[in-house]
Amino acid sequence: MVVDNADGEVLALECNCIHADNNPLQHAEQVGIRVAMARLHAKRPREVGTPVEQYYKNPLFMAPGTAPEDFINRGCTLYNTFDPCGMCAVTLLVCYMKRIAYLFDNPQFTTVYNDMRQYFRGRESLKEPLALLEDGDDTPLRKGSRLIRVMREKVKHLEESGTPLMTTVDRYRDELQQAAVLLIETEIDHLSTSGEERERNVRTLHGIKRLCNIN
Numbered sequence: 561m562v563v564d565n566a567d568g569e570v571l572a573l574e575c576n577c578i579h580a581d582n583n584p585l586q587h588a589e590q591v592g593i594r595v596a597m598a599r600l601h602a603k604r605p606r607e608v609g610t611p612v613e614q615y616y617k618n619p620l621f622m623a624p625g626t627a628p629e630d631f632i633n634r635g636c637t638l639y640n641t642f643d644p645c646g647m648c649a650v651t652l653l654v655c656y657m658k659r660i661a662y663l664f665d666n667p668q669f670t671t672v673y674n675d676m677r678q679y680f681r682g683r684e685s686l687k688e689p690l691a692l693l694e695d696g697d698d699t700p701l702r703k704g705s706r707l708i709r710v711m712r713e714k715v716k717h718l719e720e721s722g723t724p725l726m727t728t729v730d731r732y733r734d735e736l737q738q739a740a741v742l743l744i745e746t747e748i749d750h751l752s753t754s755g756e757e758r759e760r761n762v763r764t765l766h767g768i769k770r771l772c773n774i775n
């Protein structure tokens with residue numbers, strides 16, 4: 561999923577299409593980036609006089625700023641299932657993605673993004689595991705965080721016992737069903753943010769639900 565940090569719009573929500581397309585390059589990130597880019601071309605078209613090289617450094621997926629809040633409020637964030645593979649890490653650097661937040665570790669590729677960043681100087685980008693809410697009440701967002709913690713443990717355990725990482729999610733029918741129910745149950749009132757941040761979160765929640773055909 562690619563989200564415009566500036567206004568919370570969900571620019572793309574895509575999945576791995578390797579099998580559907582008989583194409584080894586169709587990792588979810590590759591598909592998502594291209595869909596999001598087409599939307600950004602329409603939303604923030606390149607102005608006359610702006611060179612393409614300048615356009616993709618700002619304002620496509622990137623916007624300047626290295627303060628912690630800049631990675632939340634500016635440019636775009638790609639949310640993905642696994643810490644990206646080598647091909648996708650480089651792709652994300654080439655297209656100047658501001659922030660990447662992933663659900664599950666990918667031990668095989670954990671250092672690639674930061675290693676490659678030295679070849680792509682000047683990238684004000686950040687890759688980090690998705691932050692979760694503290695445990696507490698039984699609101700859908702806290703239940704969702706709890707569910708992700710459980711799944712992180714299971715992914716780690718399966719991966720360590722020899723299950724190929726990309727197939728571990730196939731074992732989570734129950735958890736994924738619970739996640740779908742939580743998404744359906746999550747309403748605007750459950751959001752804990754306020755002000756502009758809340759407006760963005762509302763837009764993101766509506767965008768996810770719309771793309772998942774949830775009313």
Ligand SMILES: [Zn+2]
Pocket residue numbers: 587588589644645646647648649
């Ligand atoms: Zn990949």
